[in-house]
Amino acid sequence: MINHIDLKQSLEHIHTLPAMPIIARKMLALALNTDEGETQLLKLIAQDPQISARIIGLSNASLFGSPSIISSISDAAMRLGLIHIKSVAIGMAAISAFTSPPEGKLKARDLWIHSLTIASTMRTIAKHMPAQIRPMEDQIFLAGLLHDIGYNVLSFIAKDLSDALHERLKTTPEISLLEIEHELLGTDHGEIGAQLGTYWELPVEIIAVIRYHHIPEKMDSKMNQSLVRLVNIAEKLLPDSGITEHSAQKITQQEWGNLGIDSNEADAITEEIRIIAEQVAQLANAA
Numbered sequence: 001m002i003n004h005i006d007l008k009q010s011l012e013h014i015h016t017l018p019a020m021p022i023i024a025r026k027m028l029a030l031a032l033n034t035d036e037g038e039t040q041l042l043k044l045i046a047q048d049p050q051i052s053a054r055i056i057g058l059s060n061a062s063l064f065g066s067p068s069i070i071s072s073i074s075d076a077a078m079r080l081g082l083i084h085i086k087s088v089a090i091g092m093a094a095i096s097a098f099t100s101p102p103e104g105k106l107k108a109r110d111l112w113i114h115s116l117t118i119a120s121t122m123r124t125i126a127k128h129m130p131a132q133i134r135p136m137e138d139q140i141f142l143a144g145l146l147h148d149i150g151y152n153v154l155s156f157i158a159k160d161l162s163d164a165l166h167e168r169l170k171t172t173p174e175i176s177l178l179e180i181e182h183e184l185l186g187t188d189h190g191e192i193g194a195q196l197g198t199y200w201e202l203p204v205e206i207i208a209v210i211r212y213h214h215i216p217e218k219m220d221s222k223m224n225q226s227l228v229r230l231v232n233i234a235e236k237l238l239p240d241s242g243i244t245e246h247s248a249q250k251i252t253q254q255e256w257g258n259l260g261i262d263s264n265e266a267d268a269i270t271e272e273i274r275i276i277a278e279q280v281a282q283l284a285n286a287a
Contacts (some may be wrong), residue, residue, distance in 0.1 A: 007185060027090050091145030095146075095152055098156040133226050146202075146206060151243075153196050168180050236249045236251055
């Protein structure tokens with residue numbers, strides 16, 4: 001069984017991990033403000049049957065409700081929006097780099113449900129934020145999908161440690177996630193994922209989300225913190241969607257205020273999010 005010292009050494013040789021999938025790298029570089037960019041995005045997605053099927057499935061979900069049935073990527077783009085399907089496609093492609101059977105205690109489906117729920121929740125919360133501090137639309141959903149990619153990396157390079165971590169999370173709810181991780185791993189999934197993000201040359205805003213989504217208070221004050229705080233609040237509102245993370249906490253007036261949201265809106269936002277979580281769960285069960 002690999003120990004946390006071996007894990008540290010593995011992370012020091014991050015270049016030995018899978019490279020970012022070519023399709024994800026190409027999509028990240030695409031600008032969607034031109035006809036050519038839009039055309040290239042749809043072509044790239046169409047080349048991957050798994051991504052295409054997942055996006056079409058999403059477009060037919062009650063989460064994006066419409067009575068008509070979507071059966072093509074171009075129609076899905078019309079319903080979901082190009083920015084949204086670009087984020088989903090990049091997220092799926094990135095996560096697929098670390099899918100290596102047999103699975104351990106971390107199930108790829110469970111993590112996908114969690115990530116999709118958090119991403120959808122972030123979009124909902126962001127709609128209540130003032131425009132001048134609201135993160136860019138293309139970053140919101142991608143940040144939600146990739147914030148926990150450190151779990152994928154850990155399972156890929158140290159499945160025994162990953163299994164031990166997720167077993168502890170299920171059996172010791174009284175101990176914080178980060179305390180358990182630092183005891184078992186000598187680091188945490190945020191730092192593991194951020195190292196991958198740096199290796200993959202992800203946008204700095206996405207790397208910050210991956211690294212700090214459980215510890216936004218440790219971010220450099222000079223950085224734009226709204227995207228990180230958005231993920232942090234989403235996880236506090238939905239601590240056990242798909243996976244267990246011990247992240248349930250009361251959200252303070254100050255935390256809502258950091259997003260430019262009046263805490264008096266919290267109950268209404270929480271109800272919106274409850275409905276979204278149910279819709280994502282229905283989508284997952286139907287898949």
